[in-house]
Amino acid sequence: MSSLHNASVAELSAALAAGKVSSVELTRMFLDRIAGLNGELNAFITVDEARSLADARRADARRARGEGGPLAGIPLAHKDIFCTRGMLTTCGSKMLANFASPYDAHIVERFDQAGAVLLGKCNMDQFGMGSSSENSHFGPVRNPWDRRLVPGGSSGGSAAAVAARMAPAATGTDTGGSTRQPAALSGICGLRPTYGLVSRYGLIAFASSLDQAGPMAKSAADLALMMNVMAGFDPRDSTSLERPKEDYTRDLEPDLAGLRIGLPKEYFGEGIEPGVRGAVEEAVRWFETRGAALVALELPNTALAVPVYYVLAPAEASSNLARFDGVRYGHRAKDYDDLVDMYCRSRAEGFGAEVKRRILVGTFVLSHGYYDAYYLQAQKLRRLIARDFAEAFKRCDVILGPTAPTTAFAIGAKADDPVQMYLNDIFTIPAPLAGLPALSVPCGFDAKGLPVGLQLTGDCFSEARLLGVAHRYQQATDWHLRVPTETPL
């Protein structure tokens, strides 16, 4: 049992299939690790052991009948942005601190149907707004590699849970990098799928034209197994794409000879920590030895991606979060004068400072007299950023670079300056603006012993290729197998 918490989803699945371990035993093991570690790491907001064990017993019975796919009996954790019936869904916010969703999110249903066991709900920056998982009503998440540091965000609880082996895999969401940046800062893997591939039904909305759910796990091969469950058409999401079903594990061992890897000069410029640059350049050399062709590229509008994102995402947030009015669900202030005062106080009390800041920015860029100069201008620049990628993919198959310019930073270090925090997203924001898939995998450690993430971006619907290229890299490297030394048990 002792080594099983480091096993991949694929290995756990094989052990379950061979009857070497039961889902109840696995679930018990991960629940014990959560009980032992969560007090310090704060990766989970809600855990319900009885429910998890009931899920596990059902999965064992399914396996005993010879039913169930690869994920039957596999424990996993959901980011607390996904609605779960019968378990609180807080979105990391006081606004929804007591919210019991009357329905399940689409991907929650899908994992449930696949027989996966729900271990609990992971902490996060409230409403997905943040890059450090400090903006949570339930307190900051701590990085398993060094508890004085942030794990990244907004899916920082999911990343910390996987990194500390409290869960073999977890779900996250990615609006401007929230699966990939915490994966990089916590030493795990995270994928943002093509926009529209995974249903957003029951994913509490932040910025609807950018929000996508994605898997987080220890290896690219595990991400592929999870994508097979998560992706697929859902009529309840108006942006869900109707496409033939794909097997995301179909191309895990591609020939790297001749693979054209694009290296944008903007992703290797100033502002990147030497430890990050060194690790990424080392990975580039590895791909070169395998016969990949390196293609020098330019993505000239990269520097505009952060400003464009911080117009569009707040604009959409200000509209989406208008639903939180203290009437139908969510926090209602105790004292108020009239209806408008009740709205104003309920929202002031329920939302954290970063959420309020983004709502106010969004209200400004959509307001009369400023709409054209800000919102419309940002939408036009979004097209220029997408065109840069379209041009690039005429010359290369994947684009490679660092996931984040730095490794994990100290809790509190950027908390007082929103702009410093926003700039940490510089490499993860362009793909969502263009709707593209991108993933982050560990590619080394800096001098402080902190993990570095390598980002691969592909053209629309190229997930299977991205996962294959990443898997090939992980067959030859062991960065993803390193375990935080501060994790006991």
Place this chain on the structure above:
Amino acid sequence: MSLAADQVRRLARLARIAIRPEESETVLASLNRVLGLIDQMRAVDTSGVEPMAHALDAKASVAQRLRPDAVTETDQRELFQSVAPAVERGLYLVPKVIE
């Protein structure tokens, strides 16, 4: 550009977010930090560029799907109202609106 205190009060009113007097300076300063960042995109010439509202509009059909105009939902009033802050006899309670 940078915002003045009365503009922030107006935005807060539009957004239905109460700002306490002792917070207003911090809110103003942080909003102006963010505006300083996003103002960088205003100088770029985008004449003739079509705004992009949907990430895949050049790649896939993103037209809104239509469905038959038939009832597909069942009545779940009690379930949905069970999470409301205040309900009575199947109605959501709010402060008196009309005197």
